[in-house]
Amino acid sequence: MSRRLRDSAERYFQKSIHLIEKGQYKKAQEPLQKAEEVAKLLLEDPENEFFQRKLQMNFGLVFNLGNFLFNVGRFSQAQNFYELSLLISQRLLENDPENVSYQSYVAMTFNNLGTLLNTLGRSEDAINRYEKVLEMRKKLLESEPENLSYQSDLAMIFNNIGNLLKTIGRNEEAKSKYEKALEIYEILLESEPENLSYQSDLAMTLNNLGALLSDVGCFEDAKNRYEKTLEIYEILLENDPEDTTYQSCVGGTLNNLGVLLFYMGRFEDAKNKYEKALEIRKKLFENEPENLSYQSDLGGTLNNLGNLLKTMGRSEDAKNKYEKSLIIRKKLLENEPENVTYQSDLAMTLNNLGTLLSDMGRIEDAKNRYEKSLEIYEKLLENDPENVAYQSDLAMTLNNLGALLSDMGHSDDAKNKYEKSLDMREKILKNEPENGC
Numbered sequence: 001m002s003r004r005l006r007d008s009a010e011r012y013f014q015k016s017i018h019l020i021e022k023g024q025y026k027k028a029q030e031p032l033q034k035a036e037e038v039a040k041l042l043l044e045d046p047e048n049e050f051f052q053r054k055l056q057m058n059f060g061l062v063f064n065l066g067n068f069l070f071n072v073g074r075f076s077q078a079q080n081f082y083e084l085s086l087l088i089s090q091r092l093l094e095n096d097p098e099n100v101s102y103q104s105y106v107a108m109t110f111n112n113l114g115t116l117l118n119t120l121g122r123s124e125d126a127i128n129r130y131e132k133v134l135e136m137r138k139k140l141l142e143s144e145p146e147n148l149s150y151q152s153d154l155a156m157i158f159n160n161i162g163n164l165l166k167t168i169g170r171n172e173e174a175k176s177k178y179e180k181a182l183e184i185y186e187i188l189l190e191s192e193p194e195n196l197s198y199q200s201d202l203a204m205t206l207n208n209l210g211a212l213l214s215d216v217g218c219f220e221d222a223k224n225r226y227e228k229t230l231e232i233y234e235i236l237l238e239n240d241p242e243d244t245t246y247q248s249c250v251g252g253t254l255n256n257l258g259v260l261l262f263y264m265g266r267f268e269d270a271k272n273k274y275e276k277a278l279e280i281r282k283k284l285f286e287n288e289p290e291n292l293s294y295q296s297d298l299g300g301t302l303n304n305l306g307n308l309l310k311t312m313g314r315s316e317d318a319k320n321k322y323e324k325s326l327i328i329r330k331k332l333l334e335n336e337p338e339n340v341t342y343q344s345d346l347a348m349t350l351n352n353l354g355t356l357l358s359d360m361g362r363i364e365d366a367k368n369r370y371e372k373s374l375e376i377y378e379k380l381l382e383n384d385p386e387n388v389a390y391q392s393d394l395a396m397t398l399n400n401l402g403a404l405l406s407d408m409g410h411s412d413d414a415k416n417k418y419e420k421s422l423d424m425r426e427k428i429l430k431n432e433p434e435n436g437c
Contacts, residue, residue, distance in 0.1 A: 005042065005048055016065055020065075020068055059085060111130070159181040162205075169428075175212055178205055199232055210260070230250070236249075248280075261273060267308060278302070299325045299332070303325040306318045319353070330346060353369050354367075
């Protein structure tokens with residue numbers, strides 16, 4: 001069985017990668033499923049002959065399969081391949097501990113696994129992986145301080161740790177990490193101003209920092225970061241208009257800029273950005289409808305456009321956008337029921353629709369949406385009680401439900417919800433004082 005498993009593993013991994021590289025994603029589904037089954041078996045059988053030969057080649061195959069599945073939003077499947085990549089890379093490093101390529105393989109896999117775990121809401125596990133990566137990246141750079149690749153890798157882990165800290169509400173620490181990443185990327189671009197990878201990575205971190213600054217109310221600083229991001233991505237896309245990564249990045253930055261302009265009260269400008277983002281995201285989704293990441297992005301912009309239209313008094317149009325967003329977000333959660341990002345996104349749209357229905361006088365429907373949203377947020381917070389973002393979202397929905405119950409004449413129930421919301425907001429303020437710009 002050991003040799004048969006080894007041979008079938010190599011066969012399915014190679015076939016999956018071959019079809020993916022040819023863009024034949026539907027045909028790749030069956031061998032991918034077989035490859036995942038084999039990966040699970042190998043993870044349970046670390047003494048298999050598979051781990052005795054062709055390890056470097058197999059690392060590349062397995063790692064790339066993990067990346068593909070992560071990029072299309074198939075996070076549970078991606079985890080199996082990343083875990084197997086880690087096992088292979090560690091085996092390579094055990095056999096040749098001074099080999100810097102193998103050290104880099106291990107660090108790279110820990111990094112991607114950390115990003116995946118953060119996306120799945122497993123913050124502590126993600127921190128553990130990132131700390132290992134940071135230690136390895138620093139060690140590699142110390143051994144060869146002029147190595148631009150090592151500098152870039154260190155910047156990426158700073159960016160990723162920033163993302164994690166932002167997700168759990170540790171905003172000042174996140175800001176510090178983003179700024180360290182930016183400093184390195186700017187130095188790299190001075191050395192190689194035509195390097196497209198450095199340009200793209202700089203834009204990514206500028207976008208992430210913009211999102212953080214927007215969240216803490218530093219709107220002008222956020223706008224500055226987003227506009228720089230958009231300028232870089234649009235130039236990259238102009239030079240390679242068929243590149244779907246650049247298309248997605250432009251769409252994402254337009255969406256984020258729309259959110260910011262909405263917060264600033266510039267509704268027509270926000271609407272313009274959302275509609276441009278929607279056009280890009282619809283096109284990406286139509287060309288690759290099974291891509292869960294594209295589905296999620298489209299659902300996000302529809303939700304945001306719903307928020308804007310509600311504020312502009314266009315209730316029926318807003319309702320239409322929220323309902324389209326809900327359809328997408330429910331479907332995503334059916335595909336990945338343990339994905340906390342999808343859970344949180346669904347709860348947010350339910351809350352937003354509840355607020356709209358309340359404004360439209362549809363009280364019972366609004367109450368139903370708030371209660372569904374509340375149920376999701378309470379479960380999320382139960383599993384991750386220190387997550388400031390979940391605390392804030394739950395407090396918001398409790399407050400909204402309190403207002404609705406008050407309007408319905410249910411004074412005691414309303415008071416209960418208001419008090420819970422207030423307690424939570426006081427806790428947030430105590431643990432995370434207001435950030436300055």
